[in-house]
Amino acid sequence: MKINTEIYLGDSKEVLKKLPDNSVDLIFTSPPYADQRKSTYGGIHPDKYVSWFLPISKELLRVLKPDGTFGLNIKEKVVNGERSTYVMELIIEMRKQGWLWTEEFIWHKKNCFPGKWPNRFRDAWERLLQFNKDKKFNMYQEEVMVPMGDWAKSRLKNLSETDKIRDESKVGSGFGKNISNWVDRDMAYPTNVLHLATECNNKKHSAAFPEGLPEWFMKLFTKEGDMILDPFMGSGTTNFVASRMKRNSIGIEIVPEYYEMVKSQINPVELYLFESEAKYEKVKLNGRVPIR
Amino acid sequence: MKINTEIYLGDSKEVLKKLPDNSVDLIFTSPPYADQRKSTYGGIHPDKYVSWFLPISKELLRVLKPDGTFGLNIKEKVVNGERSTYVMELIIEMRKQGWLWTEEFIWHKKNCFPGKWPNRFRDAWERLLQFNKDKKFNMYQEEVMVPMGDWAKSRLKNLSETDKIRDESKVGSGFGKNISNWVDRDMAYPTNVLHLATECNNKKHSAAFPEGLPEWFMKLFTKEGDMILDPFMGSGTTNFVASRMKRNSIGIEIVPEYYEMVKSQINPVELYLFESEAKYEKVKLNGRVPIR
DNA sequence: GTTCCGCATGAATCGATAG
DNA sequence: ACTATCGATTCATGCGGAA
Secondary structure, three states, X not given: OEEEXXXXXXXXXXXXXXXXXXXXXXXXXXXXXXXXXXXXXXXXXXXXXXHHHHHHHHHHHHHEEEXXXXXXXXXXXXXXXXXXXXXXXXXXXXXXHXXXXXXXXXXXXXXXXXXXXXXXXXXXXXXXXXXXXXXXOOOXXXXXXXXXXXXXXXXXXXXXXXXXXXHXXXXXXXXXXXXXXXXXXXXXXXXXXXXXXXXXXXXXXXXOOOOHHHHHHHHHHOOOOOXXXXXXXXXXHHHHHHHHOXXXXXXXXXXXXXXXXXXXXXXXXXXXXXXXXXXXXHHHHHHHOOOO | OEEEEEEEEOOHHHHHHHOOOOOEEEEEEOOXXXXXOOOOOOOEOHHHHHHHHHHHHHHHHHHEEEEEEEEEEEOOOEEOOEEOOHHHHHHHHHHHHOOEEEEEEEEEEOOOOOOOEOOEOEXXXXXXXXXXXXXXXXXXXXXXXXXXXXXXXXXXXXXXXXHHHHHHHHHOOXXXXXXXXXXXXXXXXXXXXXXXXXXOOOOOOOOOOOOHHHHHHHHHHOOOOOEEEEOOOOOOHHHHHHHHOOOEEEEEEOOHHHHHHHHHHOOOEEEOOOOOHHHHHHHHHHHHOOOO
8 A cells, every 4th residue: 555645835825726626535734823923933813814714725625525524623812811703703704615514523632731810711622623515424433432431341340251252253253243343342432522632742843733633533534545634734743643544645834944844754655565554554653753 | 698589580681671780790591502493492593593692692791790700501503414603603793792702611511412423423512601791800710629630649749849949939929828829739720621411310300501510600700699690590500509609699581381490499588697507508408409 | 661750841821011 | 002022820741760
């Protein structure tokens, strides 16, 4: 299996025009958040955020396949003691463009930034907006099932006997059905609230989101060999995760420093041999973690 | 201490006009959700939700004290496979009325309704929108502090070094602070994500929210003897909790059956004797729980 | 090789100070 | 008056060194 990772330096609004219609299975990104400070990288003023984003989302609508999904990680800032409304406005305007606002997942940041203020608590969540082109879209729910809670533990105690029997039958039949039954016993479908800690270990490049975030969306909305796009690549988290999970991906970044950094670390073409998949994947992962 | 609980039968839009300006410390409510089926109780069509709500929120703005808070529990329904945008539109329109949208808390429903759909997961969260009249409002953060995590344990052992340094720096500025800092060691301020299970004990009347929800807001935004308003009383949860916590309250309900039910259970005037407060409160609570 | 503990750090926010 | 910068505040997490 050949996996391509293609990255571009430039403004998404322009670069996206090069991509063909209906060619992407999943768009996952975290755009630069609105910022009052104009000098900062990516600092778009809250008042101009929607008009800045709409031309890009229009192109994204074009390149996304009809059964694809657009996952948008975003959270409004506090301005003058009030939450800004640009995310609300963005949702409303994107619907006018033709997007369907299917769902809003919540990313609960277990280790949010500390602080104390007289009139507000710490902000421990961000939005994960799911947009679609069509009511029918690909969704592989089984891929993101989670282990059951305490219920599973009490079950596991009594399993020792049953366990072996099922194991034998699994081996005996050699078919997947038993396995899936097995899995279903201990696994449950998740809700629309994701509990993930932000990554705070990496000194060199602080990713906007932990790898678990794009990983969860990729599992849920794509399969191996699919095409994933991140129009605001940043430190390349989406693309690295895509490569690791055997998905083709495209990344676009406007800041040369970020672009060069990702370019020096990414492998444009990865060959995954069918027989040594697991091993190869592990080696790649181990080799890459310390770099970032 | 005398605590009054006043309930009205009628349409909030009209009944609210009887209340004086700047007389309420906290408004907490969960309005009837939008519903396509018009026959349902409180079923307001999604398209008309905002225009239905705005005249009411205008009155709420009038009756709220300048340093008061409006807490709104709401969540948009799925219509035709898409999340409706009436909550977004409502926030934008309420700001035009003069409301400040201070914060959006998330109520994470730990035990959300079970179910499985091909294109979406279970909905495990609701919005808790905080609106204010003024940037300055009453907030009693200490009242809702929560025990610290494991971190506190390891910290208590090594208090010697860092804490002495911090102490010295603070001794210079003031006295009372030191004590409160020491006491607070075990407690931390919460975040804007609330983890509460929905109540599933009461079969007779399913409240829209668990008692913990209004309780948390009352602790945070009011003190004993304050005035609390719920313009969509429903089964009266807000008012019962207010009474138990020694807050005056007003409830408005348009459905006679609900009104009568609450009327039969609530005590319009409760006398809390200063010296036997705790005991008296406990008795009242015990007597009421089984009824609802 | 485990387990334990110390430590840096993270899409933050407010209020005061400075231009 | 209005905007930009800075310091103070504060806690869950996971890594790395130590026992």
